Amino acid sequence: IYGRVKTEEALGEKNFIPFRFQGQYEDEETELYYNRFRYYDSQQGQYTQQDPIRLAGGNPTIYGYVKDVNIWVDVFGLDSFFRSMSREEFFDIQDFGWRASASGMSGKWFADSYEDAIVFGQKMGHGVDTKFYVIEVDIPDYIVDNAFRNPGKHDGIGAASYFEVED
Numbered sequence: 399i400y401g402r403v404k405t406e407e408a409l410g411e412k413n414f415i416p417f418r419f420q421g422q423y424e425d426e427e428t429e430l431y432y433n434r435f436r437y438y439d440s441q442q443g444q445y446t447q448q449d450p451i452r453l454a455g456g457n458p459t460i461y462g463y464v465k466d467v468n469i470w471v472d473v474f475g476l477d478s479f480f481r482s483m484s485r486e487e488f489f490d491i492q493d494f495g496w497r498a499s500a501s502g503m504s505g506k507w508f509a510d511s512y513e514d515a516i517v518f519g520q521k522m523g524h525g526v527d528t529k530f531y532v533i534e535v536d537i538p539d540y541i542v543d544n545a546f547r548n549p550g551k552h553d554g555i556g557a558a559s560y561f562e563v564e565d
Contacts, residue, residue: 479508482519514556
């Protein structure tokens with residue numbers, strides 16, 4: 399989407415302002431542009447690391463730049479996940495924060511999509527209370543990368559990931 403700086407004039411200093419397109423910081427030593435969570439190589443026209451959200455970003459390559467920089471952003475490198483929960487669990491989280499359940503589970507399952515979380519809520523049930531909430535949680539990539547993942551049909555519904563509460 400963009401390349402190397404051809405010329406630059408700045409009061410006699412070569413790198414007077416090291417910031418480039420979309421706030422990327424030019425690292426003069428490596429000739430790469432740092433963009434918050436990974437480096438962009440302007441000579442190759444792609445990033446040197448994989449996209450933190452992989453193919454879920456809709457790009458045909460996990461090393462590419464976004465299709466439209468005017469509307470696509472990923473400022474913090476987070477992945478969104480969705481959890482269906484009973485009203486009891488929802489209010490417990492509001493009052494006490496995330497914590498291991500009384501059943502001894504040290505983590506929680508999250509669906510990849512809102513639609514799957516709805517189906518989880520309808521199919522799995524939440525005890526006698528038929529009403530449930532679906533929340534969206536943004537989880538940092540370094541936690542997502544270490545999570546237990548079921549990319550297929552978890553409980554016959556859809557892809558899901560298990561995150562430890564302490565993470």
